[in-house]
Amino acid sequence: MADALLIRGGRIIDPGQGIDKPGDLLIKEGKIAWLGDGTPPEEDYAVLNAEGLIVCPGFIDLHCHLRQPGGEEKETIATGTRAAARGGFTTVCCMPNTSPPLDNESMISYVKTVAANESPIRVLPIGCVTLGRQGEELVDMSELEMAGAIAYSDDGSPVVSPEAMRQALEYSRDFHRPIIDHCENLFLTQGGQINEGVVSLELGLRGIPDTAEELIVQRDLDLARETGGHIHIAHVSTEGSLELIRTAKEEGVPVTAEVTPHHLTLTEEAVLKYKTYAKVNPPLRTKRDTIALLRALNDGVIDIIATDHAPHTAADKDCKFTQAAFGISGFETALGSLAGLILNSELSLDTLIAALTIGPARILGYEKLGTLEIGAPADVTIFDLHKEWVVDAAQFVSKGKNTPLDGQTLKGKVMATIYTGNPVYMDETLQIETRTE
Numbered sequence: 382m383a384d385a386l387l388i389r390g391g392r393i394i395d396p397g398q399g400i401d402k403p404g405d406l407l408i409k410e411g412k413i414a415w416l417g418d419g420t421p422p423e424e425d426y427a428v429l430n431a432e433g434l435i436v437c438p439g440f441i442d443l444h445c446h447l448r449q450p451g452g453e454e455k456e457t458i459a460t461g462t463r464a465a466a467r468g469g470f471t472t473v474c475c476m477p478n479t480s481p482p483l484d485n486e487s488m489i490s491y492v493k494t495v496a497a498n499e500s501p502i503r504v505l506p507i508g509c510v511t512l513g514r515q516g517e518e519l520v521d522m523s524e525l526e527m528a529g530a531i532a533y534s535d536d537g538s539p540v541v542s543p544e545a546m547r548q549a550l551e552y553s554r555d556f557h558r559p560i561i562d563h564c565e566n567l568f569l570t571q572g573g574q575i576n577e578g579v580v581s582l583e584l585g586l587r588g589i590p591d592t593a594e595e596l597i598v599q600r601d602l603d604l605a606r607e608t609g610g611h612i613h614i615a616h617v618s619t620e621g622s623l624e625l626i627r628t629a630k631e632e633g634v635p636v637t638a639e640v641t642p643h644h645l646t647l648t649e650e651a652v653l654k655y656k657t658y659a660k661v662n663p664p665l666r667t668k669r670d671t672i673a674l675l676r677a678l679n680d681g682v683i684d685i686i687a688t689d690h691a692p693h694t695a696a697d698k699d700c701k702f703t704q705a706a707f708g709i710s711g712f713e714t715a716l717g718s719l720a721g722l723i724l725n726s727e728l729s730l731d732t733l734i735a736a737l738t739i740g741p742a743r744i745l746g747y748e749k750l751g752t753l754e755i756g757a758p759a760d761v762t763i764f765d766l767h768k769e770w771v772v773d774a775a776q777f778v779s780k781g782k783n784t785p786l787d788g789q790t791l792k793g794k795v796m797a798t799i800y801t802g803n804p805v806y807m808d809e810t811l812q813i814e815t816r817t818e
């Protein structure tokens with residue numbers, strides 16, 4: 382078998398290099414070796430026919446939950462990363478809200494060791510900001526840094542203490558690492574189930590107001606401005622948060638921001654009839670918010686798309702609404718749910734791919750990821766923008782079948798995911814052919 386692979390005849394899109402053209406991509410020894418049109422500078426190679434398909438850098442997810450250790454009934458590093466590969470992701474950054482949480486060196490090492498043995502793709506662990514994710518006392522950030530944490534977050538919960546957040550931003554400035562901020566004022570969200578508005582009134586459920594997010598966004602933008610540390614606002618959900626981020630960016634505050642596929646494409650109506658599968662934190666908001674989020678992604682106020690893949694068991698979701706867990710299983714539907722925005726001309730393909738590739742790579746400071754530059758690791762995603770498929774959660778590779786999209790027909794399907802030159806997912810209609818002259 383040849384150790385080189387030619388991906389032939391696709392539309393190559395690499396926003397980091399400003400490339401969007403038909404062509405062929407040669408992968409050799411796990412790296413991008415050549416990009417051109419015609420005969421590659423290599424005799425011996427296998428061929429993957431990508432005619433009619435888009436060929437781009439492997440997707441990077443800055444925000445997901447792999448649940449191991451402690452939540453293996455919901456997901457494991459092995460199942461979550463296979464689901465991610467199926468969704469086109471070659472790098473995932475996993476949140477530390479495990480049990481125990483990733484708040485010390487040994488926990489970061491544990492995730493890295495399991496991932497090295499069991500994951501088909503790159504796993505980059507995120508360390509906690511505070512001990513036990515209790516929101517008060519700072520972790521030993523240099524210990525976590527040495528162990529390999531690539532960012533810090535108490536995601537799932539906010540960093541309650543402004544002093545802890547201030548110190549974290551000071552350290553992160555020196556390490557050049559982002560603090561990924563779950564913005565939630567717990568006094569305002571206590572008992573809250575869904576967005577505060579017409580739907581919460583109709584269902585008689587306690588609402589979560591916009592201000593619960595915006596008060597913490599404002600606090601942490603102020604702290605980032607003061608310290609110079611990099612704040613990354615996770616899962617932005619309200620128009621008001623966007624205005625705060627926009628102003629801060631104009632003032633030069635070191636802030637970046639992410640939006641999830643579900644906050645871009647679904648509204649609070651998805652929880653009507655008490656549909657727990659659309660219960661998520663922050664909650665799905667209004668049409669006005671989704672329009673503002675889309676505009677912000679288009680004009681650069683939002684930097685990236687992150688899945689916030691949050692797998693849960695059937696028991697966690699098939700219960701009374703108020704008892705149900707927050708979260709959506711997102712790896713396997715991310716592209717399919719977003720492709721609709723392209724097909725409706727609401728988002729450009731270039732912006733979408735940048736938000737899933739070079740955008741997150743830049744936030745992480747990884748120059749060689751999120752790009753098809755010659756010499757970069759051969760992480761490549763191949764997708765069909767028009768292919769229709771029906772979401773069947775029962776067939777998810779993820780243990781988390783908790784998607785509000787089950788049964789829906791989506792357009793846009795990942796056809797192959799290649800990690801450091803090795804195919805880690807291939808649609809059954811594609812195959813690699815050995816070339817015979």
Ligand code: DOR
Pocket residue numbers: 446478536537538563660661662663691692707708709
């Ligand atoms: O809906 C959510 N689920 N939001 C979070 O912030 C945490 C996540 C989880 O861990 O289930």
